[in-house]
Amino acid sequence: PAVAAPAGGKKVIANLFEWNWPSVASECTSTLGPKGYGYVQVSPPQEHVRGNQWWVAYQPVSYRIESRKGTRDQFRSMVTTCQAAGVKVIVDAVINHMSGQANGGTGWAGSSYQHYVYPGIYQAQDFHYCGRNGNDDIVNYNDRYEVQNCELVNLADLKTESDYVRSRLAAYLNDLLSLGVDGFRLDASKHMPAADIANILSRLSRSAYIVQEVIYGAGEPIRPEEYTGNGDVHEFRYGKDLARVFRSERLAYLRNFGEGWGHLPTGRASVFIDNHDTQRDDGGVLTYRDRGIYALANAFMLAWPYGSPTVMSSYTYSNRDAGPPSDGNNKTLNTACYSGWECEHRWPVIANMVGFRNATEGTGVSNWYDNGYQHIAFSRTGKGYITINDEDFAINGRSYYTGLPAGRYCDVIHGTFSANTCSGPVITVDANGWFTANVPAHDAIAIHASARL
Ligand code: LM2
Missing domain, CATH: 2.60.40.1180 (Golgi alpha-mannosidase II)
Structure with missing residues (x-):
């Protein structure tokens, strides 16, 4: 069973993108709890392919909780510490696909893999081969079949309609629930039929906060609204529209921002100024680089009663693919705010407006x-x-x-x-x-x- 964010209470999410587990834990105690954040969202915790790019995390090779961000024990201890500080934990769960490396290899924690073979977990029969575009990759987002049965950038696409795959994915999520996590951001949800997600969630051992990543695309057949029965859905139009208003239109237009602009119903919308993808790939959105205007946009988001807000927290980068500060073995270093890490969630304007959000919750x-x-x-x-x-x-x-x-x-x-x-x-x-x-x-x-x- 899945539920959306509970009514009342602290709902603001801090997305500590690519932070390691010990750093997340200490941030919960020192900052997130005291400032009133209700949740921390963490990057994918499962074993992934090797490399220093941030996106290795989005290429699972097994469901061992061991990654460049830390071990299973460090993860468990982080969850306990955050909850003791009054901060619930949301995990970015990659369940649409496995790795996309054409050649196999050895994962972060030592598991060996091939593109469509993950020993003991999945075999060739557990993946989609859509038979299109010469390489099975998604090209046409106006075709529902293609988006949900072909491969997203060569990533081995799980057959989420199969009972075995569903049970294996539910086992992964249930393992995370057993470690105490409170919710999941379901990566690449648009690439899975909403009914497949519903089936996987029906196998969870207890309720969890669910937010699904379904990127709105004008005119596309797969629409964010299809997924609201499963839980919250990211409203990608929010950050795009707000950036346009701040950059080139008028703040006066914001008087009916949200549903009045055709966005998702407020009770199902997960909103943010930018996320780890849009800050890299969507030139239009506001990011930490916009400094004061970025803080003002976050202040508006936190003040305006539409959706559940996520505050992005980034590391500094100039190259799109570059991973976070790490050691010679690509193990992520402890976070040092304002030195290689932007820590937007600590900026005084943003952190103090979390208290405003909490104090005004439920009012119009x-x-x-x-x-x-x-x-x-x-x-x-x-x-x-x-x-x-x-x-x-x-x-x-x-x-x-x-x-x-x-x-x-x-x-x-x-x-x-x-x-x-x-x-x-x-x-x-x-x-x-x-x-x-x-x-x-x-x-x-x-x-x-x-x-x-
Ligand atoms: C997501 N949501 O649906 C994540 O938010 C997004 O960050 C992920 O892309 C994507 N879906 C897959 O989980 C990132 C990144 C890509 C990267 C993939 C896989 O934006 O650039 O793709 O993760 O790691 C990279 C290469 C790509 C290559 C692929 C497979 O950039 O060129 O494709 O790995 O080797 C041949």
């Missing part, structure tokens, strides 16, 4: 304001208020109606609230629910009920 939007262009503001009714000024000029001396109880609130965009003190500016809401403040160009102010002095 009211008091929308826009100037027709790049200045917007809105309340999360009774609990919070944000104004974002993405104009090239400061907006000074304006008054904002928040509807919040009178009081002194920490501006969490410029200060951190802790132990009842604010390290930045304090915003005073008067008895009628108004405050007056200056907002610099490309900046914001945000206040909420859990950061009130």
